[in-house]
Amino acid sequence: MSADFLQFLFSGITQGACYALVGLGFSIIYNASQVINFAQGEFVMIAGMAAVALIDAGAPFVLALAAGVALTVVVGVALEKFAIEPARNASVVTLIIITIGASIFLRGAAELLGGRGFRSMPAFSGNEPIVIGGAALLPQSLWVLGVTVVIIFALGRFFNSTMHGKAMLATAYNPVMAQLMGINTRLVLSLSFALAALLGGIAGVLIAPLSLTYSTVGVMLGLKGFCAAILGGLGKPMGAIAGGLLVGVSEAMTAGYLSSAYKDAVAFVIILVVLVVLPGGLFGGRSVERV
Amino acid sequence: MTLLRVEHLSKSFGPSSAIENLSFAISPGTIHSIIGPNGAGKTTLFNLISGLYRPTSGTIWFDDADITALPPHRRARCGLSRTFQNLQVFLNLSALDNVMVGYHLACDGRFLPSLLRLPSVVRRDRDYREQAVALMRFVGLEAFVDAAADAMPYGALKRLELARALAVQPKMLLLDEPAAGLNPKETAELDFLIQQIAAQGITVVLVEHDMRLVWSVSNHILVLDHGRKLAEGTGWEIRHNEDVVAAYLGEGGRHR
Amino acid sequence: MASLWQPRTGGLLALAGVVAGLPLILPNAFYYDVAILVGINATVCVGLNLLIGYAGQISLGHAGFFALGAYASAILTGDHGWPPLAALAAGAVGVGVLSFVLAQPILKLKGHYLAMGTLGLGIIISIVLNQEAGLTGGPDGMPVPSLRALGHTVAGEHAWYALVGLVLIVSVWLTLNLIDSPVGRALQAVHGSESAAALTGVDVIRYKVLVFVVSAVLASLAGSLFAHYAGFITPAEASFARSIELVTMVVLGGMASTFGAVVGAAVLTILPQALTAFQDFKMLVFGAVLMGTMIFLRKGLVPTLAGLIRNRMRSGRA
Ligand SMILES: Nc1ncnc2c1ncn2[C@@H]1O[C@H](COP(=O)(O)OP(=O)(O)OP(=O)(O)O)[C@@H](O)[C@H]1O
Ligand SMILES: [Mg+2]
Numbered sequence: 001m002s003a004d005f006l007q008f009l010f011s012g013i014t015q016g017a018c019y020a021l022v023g024l025g026f027s028i029i030y031n032a033s034q035v036i037n038f039a040q041g042e043f044v045m046i047a048g049m050a051a052v053a054l055i056d057a058g059a060p061f062v063l064a065l066a067a068g069v070a071l072t073v074v075v076g077v078a079l080e081k082f083a084i085e086p087a088r089n090a091s092v093v094t095l096i097i098i099t100i101g102a103s104i105f106l107r108g109a110a111e112l113l114g115g116r117g118f119r120s121m122p123a124f125s126g127n128e129p130i131v132i133g134g135a136a137l138l139p140q141s142l143w144v145l146g147v148t149v150v151i152i153f154a155l156g157r158f159f160n161s162t163m164h165g166k167a168m169l170a171t172a173y174n175p176v177m178a179q180l181m182g183i184n185t186r187l188v189l190s191l192s193f194a195l196a197a198l199l200g201g202i203a204g205v206l207i208a209p210l211s212l213t214y215s216t217v218g219v220m221l222g223l224k225g226f227c228a229a230i231l232g233g234l235g236k237p238m239g240a241i242a243g244g245l246l247v248g249v250s251e252a253m254t255a256g257y258l259s260s261a262y263k264d265a266v267a268f269v270i271i272l273v274v275l276v277v278l279p280g281g282l283f284g285g286r287s288v289e290r291v
Numbered sequence: 292m293t294l295l296r297v298e299h300l301s302k303s304f305g306p307s308s309a310i311e312n313l314s315f316a317i318s319p320g321t322i323h324s325i326i327g328p329n330g331a332g333k334t335t336l337f338n339l340i341s342g343l344y345r346p347t348s349g350t351i352w353f354d355d356a357d358i359t360a361l362p363p364h365r366r367a368r369c370g371l372s373r374t375f376q377n378l379q380v381f382l383n384l385s386a387l388d389n390v391m392v393g394y395h396l397a398c399d400g401r402f403l404p405s406l407l408r409l410p411s412v413v414r415r416d417r418d419y420r421e422q423a424v425a426l427m428r429f430v431g432l433e434a435f436v437d438a439a440a441d442a443m444p445y446g447a448l449k450r451l452e453l454a455r456a457l458a459v460q461p462k463m464l465l466l467d468e469p470a471a472g473l474n475p476k477e478t479a480e481l482d483f484l485i486q487q488i489a490a491q492g493i494t495v496v497l498v499e500h501d502m503r504l505v506w507s508v509s510n511h512i513l514v515l516d517h518g519r520k521l522a523e524g525t526g527w528e529i530r531h532n533e534d535v536v537a538a539y540l541g542e543g544g545r546h547r
Numbered sequence: 548m549a550s551l552w553q554p555r556t557g558g559l560l561a562l563a564g565v566v567a568g569l570p571l572i573l574p575n576a577f578y579y580d581v582a583i584l585v586g587i588n589a590t591v592c593v594g595l596n597l598l599i600g601y602a603g604q605i606s607l608g609h610a611g612f613f614a615l616g617a618y619a620s621a622i623l624t625g626d627h628g629w630p631p632l633a634a635l636a637a638g639a640v641g642v643g644v645l646s647f648v649l650a651q652p653i654l655k656l657k658g659h660y661l662a663m664g665t666l667g668l669g670i671i672i673s674i675v676l677n678q679e680a681g682l683t684g685g686p687d688g689m690p691v692p693s694l695r696a697l698g699h700t701v702a703g704e705h706a707w708y709a710l711v712g713l714v715l716i717v718s719v720w721l722t723l724n725l726i727d728s729p730v731g732r733a734l735q736a737v738h739g740s741e742s743a744a745a746l747t748g749v750d751v752i753r754y755k756v757l758v759f760v761v762s763a764v765l766a767s768l769a770g771s772l773f774a775h776y777a778g779f780i781t782p783a784e785a786s787f788a789r790s791i792e793l794v795t796m797v798v799l800g801g802m803a804s805t806f807g808a809v810v811g812a813a814v815l816t817i818l819p820q821a822l823t824a825f826q827d828f829k830m831l832v833f834g835a836v837l838m839g840t841m842i843f844l845r846k847g848l849v850p851t852l853a854g855l856i857r858n859r860m861r862s863g864r865a
Contacts, residue, residue, distance in 0.1 A: 036659050087842045092658060093605055097798050098841045100791055105834025112827055223666065223787065230663040265674040268667035275664050276652040290377075343742055363745035373746055381739030383603075383803065384732065392736040396748035398729035402757060405728035406721050412728060452743075459747055 003134030008256035009249065010132075014141040014210070016248020017148040018044075019267075021203035022225025023232070023240035024155070025196030031172030031235045032185075032192030035084060035095050039103040041222020043200025046106065047072040048213035049114045051205050052121045061122075069201035075106065076197025080190050103222070110215040121208040144206045151202065152241060159237075164191060172235060220264065227267045231274055233284025242282065246270070293352075294319040294463055294494050295340065300349030302335055302518075309335040311518040313349070317511070319462070322485065322495045324505045327515035328539055333498040334376050336515070337465050340496075341373050342366045354462065368396060370462030374452040374469060376498075382441040386432065389440055389451055390423040391416075393458025423458060430454045430484065446477055453484070463494040470501040482507055506530075514539060558806055559720055566712040570705070579704035581820055586711035587773050589812035590718045592796045593805055594765030597722060599794065600802035601731065602758045603738030604654060605662050607790050608669025609766050614676060614785030615642050616767030617774035618683055621691040624775075631694045635771040639764050646763035650756040666787065673785035688781030691774040707776050714772065715809070718765060722805050725761075734758055735803075766793075799840055801847025810849050 022040055029037045051068030055061060083102050087095060124143050129136035159165040164187075171178040171188045179185050203221075204213075211217065228247055232239020247267045255263040274282060293316040302310040309332045317323045325333050338344040340351060342363035350359045353369055361369070372393075381389050391398075398419060399405070404412045427436055430450040435443055440451065449469060456464055466485070470478045478501060485508050489495050499505050505512065505526075512529045514521040516539065522532045529535055566586075573579055591613055598604050619638025623629040629637070653664045676683050683689060694701040694710075701710055725731050733754050736744035745751050774780050783789065792815060800811020818836065822829045844851045 030659075036662070083838050083842065087845065090841070090845050091802075092662075093599065093794070093798055093802070094841050094845055096605075096607075096662065097791075097795050098838050100795070101834045101837030101841065103834070104830055105838065108828070108830025108832075108834055112831060219787075223670070226663060227667070230660060234659055261678040262674065265671050268670050271663060271667050272653075272671075275656055275660060279656050279660060281660070341746055343745070362750075363742070364748050364750045367746050367748035371746075375743065379740035379743035381736050381743065383739050384735050388732055388735075392732050392744065392749070393747050395729060395733055395736075400729045400733060400749075402730055402761075405730040406725050408724040408728065416729070455743075455747060 004256065006133045006135035008252040010135055010137050010141060012249035012252030013245060014144050014248070015251065016245035017144050018203045018207050018221065018244070019224050019228045019247050020241040020244025021148060021151065021199045022221055023228030023244045024151075024237055025199045026226055026229035027232075027235055027237050027240045028168075028192050028199075029196045030229070032168060032188050033084065034092075035099065036092075036226065037079075037193075037196065038096060038099040038222060038226075039079060039106060040196065040200055040225055041218030041220070042103045042106040042110075043072050043076060043197045043218070044204035044207070044221050045110060045213065045215065045218035046075055047201035047204030048121065048208035048217065049110055049119070049215070052119045052208060052213050053114055055121060056119070065205045068205050069198065072201030072204065073194050073197045076193040076200075077190055079197075080193035084193070085186070085189070103218075107215050107218075114215065116215060118212045118214045120212050121205075123209040138210070140206075140209050144210075147202060147206055151199065155237065164188075168192060224267045227271045230281055231271055233281035236281075236283050239281060239283040292318055294354060295496075296352040297336075297340070298350045298352070300336075300339060300351065301347045302332075302339055302344060303347050308347075309518050310339065310346075313515075313518065313520055315513055315520065315523060317463075317494060317496060319494050320489070320492060321510040322489050322497060322508050324497045324499060324509040324512045325515060326499065326502070326505060326512060326539070327521070331515040332518040333515055334467055335518075337373060337467050337496075337498065341371055341465060367459055367461075370460075371465070372456040372459040372461035372463070373465035374449070374456050374467055376467040376471070378445075378448050378452060380440050380448050380451055384440055386435045386438045386440050386443060386447075386451055387420065387423055387427065390426055390454045390458050391419060393426075393455040394419040394423065396459065423454075426454045426457055427451075429487075430457075431480065445472055449473070457488070457493075461493060463496065464488065465496045465498075467498045468500060469497070470499055470504050478504055559716070559723060562719055562806070562809065563716055566716060570708065576704050579708055581817060583704065583707050583711050583776060585813045585816045586708075586715045587769050587776070588793070588796060588816050589809040590711075590715050590769040590772075591766045591793055592800070592808035592812045593715075593718050593722050594762035595793055596797045596800075596802065596805060596808040597725070597734065598758050598762040599797050600804065600808070601726060601738060602734040602755060604755055604759065605665065605794070606759070606762070607662050607666035607787070607794060608672070609665075609762065609793050610787075610789035611669035611672030611785045612642050612646065612763040612766040613770035613773070613789070613793075614780075614782065615645070615672060616770030617691075617780045617784055618676060618689075618770075619767070620771040620774045621689050621780055622682060624692045625690065630696070631692070631771075631775060632696050635768065638771050639767045642767035643760055643764045646760045647756060650759040651752070654752065654755040654759055666790070669785065669790045670787055673782055673787070676782035676785050683782065686782060688779055690779050691777070693778065694772075694775035701775070711772065711776070714768075719805055719809065726805065730754070730757070795837060799837075799847055801849040801851070804847065804849045804853075807847050807849035811847065814848065 022044060025040045026036065029035055047068040050071045051064045054064035054067055079102055083098050087098055123140040125139045127138065129138055159169050167183045168188050168191060170183055171185050175185060224247055228243035229240045231243030231246060247270065250270055251263050251266045254266045295317040298314050300310055300313045301308060327333055335344065339346050342361060346359065350357055353371060358366055358369060381392060398415055399412050424436055427433060430453050432447060432450050432454060435447055470481055473481060482504055485495055509526055512526055513523045514529060514535050521538060522529055522535045569582060573582060595609055598606055616638040619641060620631065620634045623634035623637060624631050649668060656664045677686050701707060733749045736749055737751050737754055741751050796811035796815045797808050799815060801807025819833065822832055825832050
């Protein structure tokens with residue numbers, strides 16, 4: 001393997017892990033509510049901006065990160081309470097517009113409070129690259145990958161062995177039945193937004209040292225996370241992770257070997273090609289509509 | 292003479308098969324009932340005949356043509372029409388426009404004449420609107436001519452589906468549980484309606500759990516169980532078929 | 548008299564009245580500019596509403612078609628010296644063919660998958676317009692010559708107002724014709740139930756493709772007009788945000804209501820202008836208004852208001 005290839009692979013997987021975390025958020029919320037939350041990318045932005053602002057204000061590093069993520073979770077739950085819950089049973093398009101309105105609102109709030117400038121966050125453990133096979137790997141990338149792996153396992157445990165996790169799975173499978181069985185589906189809804197915001201927030205503080213933070217950093221991230229979620233088959237968490245990695249690595253390879261100008265188009269070309277061949281995504285299967 | 296012939300038809304969803312190697316024929320001008328317990332595959336069979344599902348294997352002949360590969364809208368053109376067990380009313384349209392959609396094939400569905408509202412389009416629309424009103428009257432919906440579909444009660448929506456299906460001017464009409472959710476009086480009216488439809492020369496295929504209706508109207512009955520043909524024959528033959536009685540009808544010859 | 552209040556007659560007359568009467572109260576060129584932009588957006592939305600409101604198919608990429616029309620006019624007239632009307636027609640035909648080819652696979656998708664597919668399409672168009680700087684001038688945009696046809700140049704706010712007003716009225720008229728026709732019923736049937744529509748003989752894919760192409764071509768035409776009117780265009784016209792803006796106009800005004808699309812376009816074109824007073828709070832307020840209207844007026848402005856008026860009249864009569 002050439003060093004170039006390895007280099008592209010590293011950056012692709014790092015970026016892909018972020019897409020995966022955002023995509024997971026889409027999947028979790030979709031499972032609980034059939035809603036596509038277009039403000040998912042803004043979760044990433046909020047955590048990054050808040051943490052940087054706190055660090056600049058002199059707060060201890062770890063505390064700033066935790067506070068950034070916590071704020072994001074609060075925003076996520078508030079979004080569900082004040083925007084999604086009052087609009088239950090609205091049509092798909094209406095819900096899409098509500099979450100887009102929320103994303104504009106959050107971006108506006110971020111600009112108001114944090115300004116429009118670009119700000120950077122120091123890396124968690126320095127910028128001394130680790131050289132593997134001739135390719136440089138930033139310690140921050142290892143943080144991104146490590147934390148993502150931990151999150152994936154933690155989520156697996158959460159869904160399979162805790163009451164709340166099982167309740168969420170049951171609600172995803174059949175909301176009406178879940179409610180009949182006494183599952184508090186409203187709690188599940190709040191929980192799903194909290195969880196999605198938590199994932200977005202973690203992605204936000206992880207990637208901030210690599211990509212700078214600014215008020216619109218979440219826009220493309222959100223769209224590509226949506227790509228990842230759809231690519232893997234909406235509502236399939238493992239699909240979202242695979243989709244995220246696929247998008248990240250393809251982007252890095254395209255940028256490296258073909259043209260960096262069209263790097264941002266890669267995710268969307270892939271999704272179009274995949275959807276034309278498999279209208280339900282890679283792992284969505286072909287369901288037959290029942291009448 | 293047969294109008295519909297199904298040969299070695301199978302349909303599976305993943306590992307489980309809903310229809311298995313089913314063959315039967317329906318002659319024109321009859322009322323043909325298909326009965327069987329819940330999950331027997333009756334609706335799946337309708338979906339296969341009307342083209343909403345593709346069979347895993349087997350062929351479907353309609354009017355001496357192989358329609359197995361035809362998409363649903365082409366089957367409608369061949370003279371197939373149906374109602375749905377789970378109502379598929381166009382709730383975003385008025386009741387009358389629901390029936391007007393039934394006349395789609397008879398109207399001019401081309402883009403430019405519609406865009407310019409050519410007099411020929413307007414005239415044909417007006418003619419069919421009159422016929423649609425007449426059809427609504429025929430199924431007993433005269434009170435709902437101006438209603439919005441989403442403001443109609445369940446029973447009326449079932450009739451609306453029937454009117455829409457008739458507007459297609461079919462040779463064969465598939466009815467999936469038309470009596471479900473109706474009270475005895477409404478069922479009696481439906482009984483009469485089905486016989487009138489058949490009297491117009493439309494072949495009726497009826498899927499129904501209400502055995503009183505089935506015994507009353509059917510010339511011929513097919514019994515499905517687990518996607519397979521359990522028995523076939525006249526009402527008398529079915530009632531005296533030991534397999535059917537054991538598997539489905541039970542004592543008293545009444546199910547549900 | 549009753550038939551006068553059919554949307555096709557009464558509504559069209561009302562719209563023509565508003566378009567004709569507005570110049571009496573528009574105080575200056577700035578207001579004309581806003582009115583012209585409203586007209587252009589409304590034209591796009593009337594077409595988009597056929598797709599979203601009537602046929603029930605979402606598109607989060609229509610700004611792409613608008614921009615393609617705009618760039619076709621800009622490039623063909625500016626760089627190749629084509630007559631503007633020929634360029635406009637070529638753009639429309641090009642967008643028609645492109646949308647026709649793309650619609651076949653994309654409109655097989657449903658729900659969120661369709662949203663993703665159209666979103667991807669729009670973003671790809673936007674990226675191409677940004678990157679092909681040799682052709683489009685890249686992110687900096689490109690100038691567009693003025694609109695000349697039949698020996699006249701359309702110049703000044705009055706001429707543009709008249710032209711855009713006329714285009715809007717004709718678009719609304721044709722749209723209303725279409726809705727109240729076998730084609731329009733077929734589109735709405737596809738929205739109501741694809742299975743049932745197919746079994747009444749409606750070729751579902753054909754009508755979906757048809758309405759997609761019609762809405763894309765209308766967007767392209769409006770884009771061409773916009774390019775000549777603005778005199779300068781950038782790839783921002785194709786952006787995701789712009790696609791969302793168009794969809795929001797349709798939904799805010801009221802899905803499956805042609806006049807709703809016009810009202811939605813008007814509100815969302817005027818609102819940002821009105822919000823400039825809020826300066827830094829502009830985005831915040833815009834987002835909040837968007838969420839608020841969608842939560843509390845779920846059916847959109849026009850259907851909600853129409854419902855209120857109908858109830859008022861009914862209770863007045865009783
Ligand atoms: N689209 C589908 N996907 C998966 N399984 C299906 C689908 N449609 C039908 N089935 C399965 O096929 C079997 C037959 O179902 P079908 O609806 O045809 O039964 P039915 O005879 O109409 O029953 P009922 O009397 O309850 O209406 C069932 O086990 C059902 O779960
Ligand atoms: Mg059934």
